[in-house]
Amino acid sequence: MMASIGEFDPLNNIVPATKIEVTVSCRDLLHVDTFSKSDPVVVLYLQGIGTKEWREFGRTEVIDNTLNPNFVRKFFLDFFFEEKQNLRFDVYNVDSRSSNISKFDFLGQTFCTLGEIIGSTGGRLENSLSGIPGKKLGAIIFTAEELSNCRDIATMQLCANKLDKKDFFGKSDPFLVFYRSNEDGTFTICHKTEVVKNTLNPVWQPFTIPVRALCNGDYDRTVKVDVYDWDRDGSHDFIGEFTTSYRDFSRGQNQFNVYEVLNPKKKGKKKKYINSGTVTLLSFKVESEYTFVDFIRGGTQLNFTVAIDFTASNGDPSQPTSLHYMNPYQMNAYAMALKAVGDIIQDYDSDKLFPAYGFGAKLPPDGKISHAFPLSGDNENPNCVGIEGVLEAYFQSIRTVQLYGPTNFSPVINQVARSAQDVTDGSQYFVLLMITDGVISDMVQTKEAVVNAAALPMSIIIIGVGPAEFDAMEELDGDEVRVSFRGHFAERDIVQFVPFRDYMDRSGNQVLSMARLAKDVLAEIPEQLLGFMKTRGIEPRPALTSSDLPNLHRHI
Template identity: 25%
Template sequence: MQQTYNPDERITIELFLAARQLPNLEFFSKSDPYLELYYTLVGETEIFLGRTETAECNLDPNWEKTFDLEYQPDLTQILRFQIFDQDRMGREFMGEAQTTVKEILQQKNSLISLQIKKFDKAAGQLICKAQQFKQSNYYVQWQFSGINIKNMDGIFGKTDPFLKLYLFSEGVWCQIYQTEYIKNDLNPKWKEFQVSLQRLCLNDENKKFKVECIDRHEKGINNRIVGSFETTIDEIFTKNVDSFQLIQQKGESAGTIKILNKKRIYKANFDDYIKQGLKFNIIIGIDYSSHNGVPQFPDSLHTLIENNNIYQKALNDISKALENYDIKKLLALYGIGAEPHFSNYYKNSYQTLFPLTGDIQNPQVIGYQQAVNLYQKRLPEIIVKGDLKLLDFLKYIQTVAEYNAEKLIYTITVVLGQEQITDLKEVQNLILQGYKLPYSLIYVGVGQEQFKDIRLINDLINSQKPPIRNNFSFYQYQEDLDLSLLKKHLMKDLPNQVVTYHQQLNLQV
């Protein structure tokens, strides 16, 4: 039975994660752990929410990456945490733990410690802290430098310092940011960075946060704390204090940290751009390649035998979730990888891209019901043929997005497809090249495959040096999911993708 909940009771929380006493899987150093988070409601398909950064050579990591969740009191929201050791050959499973959102919030200070298990054997502790999250438009931008940092390396070297910033939440220090380390420097100057007031001090300028200076050892093994200090935004900006003594645990001074180039920043959010007049252009591509199976057979994902096959269900639900992003409910529909035999668009060869309406100049329909009706109408008129090749479709999307770059129009692109993409490498490269364009690409996986290669696109984008904007997301389609939950999971990355597009252009609201 589908669970229900009252929308007025929704509360957004942020999860801070750490682990202690993880097993070491390396011979000559320490494991490099990262965490993957999975979410599910009772009776529904599990959803991958993302992964943390890799903690280098660290068996007691405090991960900086956090996760935002909507707490729904009437639902059983299950969280499954998997931890892996990242190495050159891939990854190795370290253990997992499981709890519910409600169990975390019922603990004192919303802090829970979970036993990590690897095949029923103890494998350390997972620490999870929940904090109610309120969106903030206010950030600080600053640069930190060190003066006469204590040398922790004796006569054979100098301290390799880096900084960690911590939020204080209900008696717990939660790591929120880490700078780069600077090798052999007692007077370092770290790169300028930004942090939101929500993450730093829960939007309370009188609330203390902590800065910790750490000496990095080779590959992060046996790092040592040089010293730390606590302060507030009010002290820094109102009282104009910019120099702080690093204090060691024994109370001795370990040098000075100075704050440079400090300034407050207001960042427009998703709602601000909507109010400014941002419009959306919605394009849906449907995979008709042979890997889906021949429609005349019952095991095909496009089967004609069933009145409502998996693609039709996905198109119905996804279109319903998307249509309200366009005031006219216009949805452009394209086929990818097949031979269309329409009365107004007839081809005797494999096509990497074709309009389902048959009209190149008018590929749009109005609303989800017309989208589903068009899919049903066209399915007998399409010859399934060849592999799924996305390159031409993506080139077309990027051309549309580039055309709209001078206008206040943002393109939402969804691909409904199975797992096997023949030109995946070329598609990945094109995605990397198009990060500055006003569009988002959402790949909706249809079927029960693992979609491992497609999920890894996010890792590829996030590993770029220097960092680039990530406008790609993946969602594996689940039947019978409540529409509000479907929309939440499907479009969870869109607000940030829109905001980061405008931020990279330095646009002002």
Template identity: 30%
Template sequence: MAACVSRVELSVACRSLLDGDLSSTSDPLCVLLQDAGYGRWAELDHKEKVKNCQDPEFCKKLVVDYYFEKVWKLKFGVYDIDNKSFDLNDDDYLGGIECTLGQVVSSSVFTRLLELKQEKPAGKGAITDFLGKLDQFLEFDKQSNRAGAWQLLHRAEVIKNNLNPCWRKFSCSLQTFCGGDFNKPIKVQFANHDSDGSHDLIGTLEMTLAHMQTADAGSLVEYECIHPEKKQKKNSYKNSGITRIKSCKQYFILLIITDGEITDLDQTRQTIVNVSKLPMFIIIVGVGEANFKAMEFLDGDNGVLKSVTGEPAAWDIVQFVPFQQFKNAPREALSQMVLAEVPKQLAAMNGRGGPPETARYQGDRDSG
């Protein structure tokens, strides 16, 4: 099984920083580094520069991967930026702290005094880390007719402040989802929602409907959520979370066109009762002058259909329409009658937790 990882979002603020400039107030910038071993530190990310401020509240969020079973040593360094160089060695060091990511995660507000070096305080300077959780949403894309192009087919709701979101199930037609091709790639993108529209990509994955459906056969269906840039830049990168498919079911419509009477009514009743537990609907169109009383009985409009032994159908899944009544009616009248009960039945089954659950997805971690 792929390693599970949570993604945490850190907000940083500083108070009473040293004044590194002679003629003006410092222009602080906060850098987040990770212990790379052998006394070396590797930069993970950095905050924006705040001009002329000794009590900055940085706007940019620091997003890091958190592995519960590992100890990640971090270092927050604050510098006074006086030039456009990316090299921090020519900037004044205003102080920093060393800690573990676990210490930050275990505290909703993590505050420490800044140090210029070990046990040497940086004046009264302090740094505070606010642990935030991601406001996640996901999008499903399918391949369009153009080579390499993707087309949005569904956008899920935003789940706020949750590292382990479980999105609501949704339904769509097989044609819309994958064009009827069970092996057609479907791309899922996970992002952290920002109100200004500048959403941050968490990661992506690709799946097929054929593989997703194995979730209903008892198989554990999981996908690694991968951030392509992080995978390219970091040798130690594994994933940005695990996405687990909880359920993926299709809703079938069986269309029967008949010109005769049922000769095995009892067996047919039992079969309909048995399949009424499945995500399907049976439409029977009677053609000709035959006696269709048995078909009307199977329709169940006058009461719940039961088997010979008295077992009731889980749902009313049969709709009978006599073609003779629509012989002189507009063409669309027959189709409207044939499909009239399908939306109502599908909505009822979904609302009561019934079988026709097209897809339900759970992000096992922050990304999915």
């Protein structure tokens, strides 16, 4: 228990995911019953990360005698932007009372990701059903909505009275630790207040916390609060604890929100023990904040650009030791990193056109060195069609350019920044993925480029491949200290750097390595997008609803 308090990092604390409600309907299903129409049901399967296994997640109700069902029972799914959440929907005709699927008639299936549904216009995706050769199986339609309590942020302030004195020479240095309870009875730390020095009657600063971090949407779930006396060596003394709930807190300041702090050990030992002090809720308010999903549903597009390091330190591409070696049987680290990140981001970019650049190579025919050449070979149009198109252009470039140097980052960053500068109205957000094997040669210019880019709708992901020391990269990843240039600090932290080797699966499972990598490098993008929108006062456009879309009601 004690160790976990010290290790708690509010920046990296996992807030429960946004909950998405998926509604399903079908059109023109296959007619299989002789005397009536079909009695359809839809079964949802989820695929585990890094495995190929599908497991059943849930089923809609069965609707009798229709080929155009609008199901009432919804699927509630946790949404993680940074994961590729593969879904499979199977449609069956139910003609027996059994719940055993093997007894049902198969009417077709479709595969998609949760990101595809959310990233579709208005959060509405229509797919054709397939799986029975030579037959038209109709369509399945999904709509996605975020549950409203996912966006609530609570602000509260607490104080304490007559806490136990724990320090030999002075009073106590109290702080509070909040835990939300989990379904299985365990507790997860979700907030830690600051320490108020040398007092038994502390007043803590007001703090804000997402409501779902406090109770995961269940207002009556237990919230446990521990009171500690801070010690410099980290062995904080336990003063006592109390429990409450989000619903109790939300009633605001009243006589019920004064809590006795109890220490079970003391209570057991001392007959006259009453309590170890009291904690009082001074104020409580809830506000709604816009979420990442609000912006995506309102039409904000993620523009994805790739830049690949073609410097000589990667090694001769014709040799197996090269980081750019084209093994016919497995992808190299560059291709894996590109695919891992690109496969997820592409769900949020409707045109699927991705600019792709190389840097640090000599180009044919005259051997000119370039630090931002289009992999497509077309200076007028650097776009590639889909992630597969980017991979093809990369493989083609490896065969045609000469690896050289130095490793200059700033030209590509400035190139993307110029595009981002043209659209600062919230309709687009730019994500630049840079994959490199080594140390930056133009660190000063790169810092300047990052500081300038931080004022634009833009994030930068840098993935280091190969065995090099990447210490200098940590300077650009502003988690600890914000990047600065000539005394100007970046207004936001927009760079995320990771070495790929930290994510490699020991057993050689490439799918798992890629999933781990993507999860880590993409996790900060939603917050970075929201940070930009907030500082610019940009609100999401209203989500397109089904009534704004043609053809939804054509068969109803």
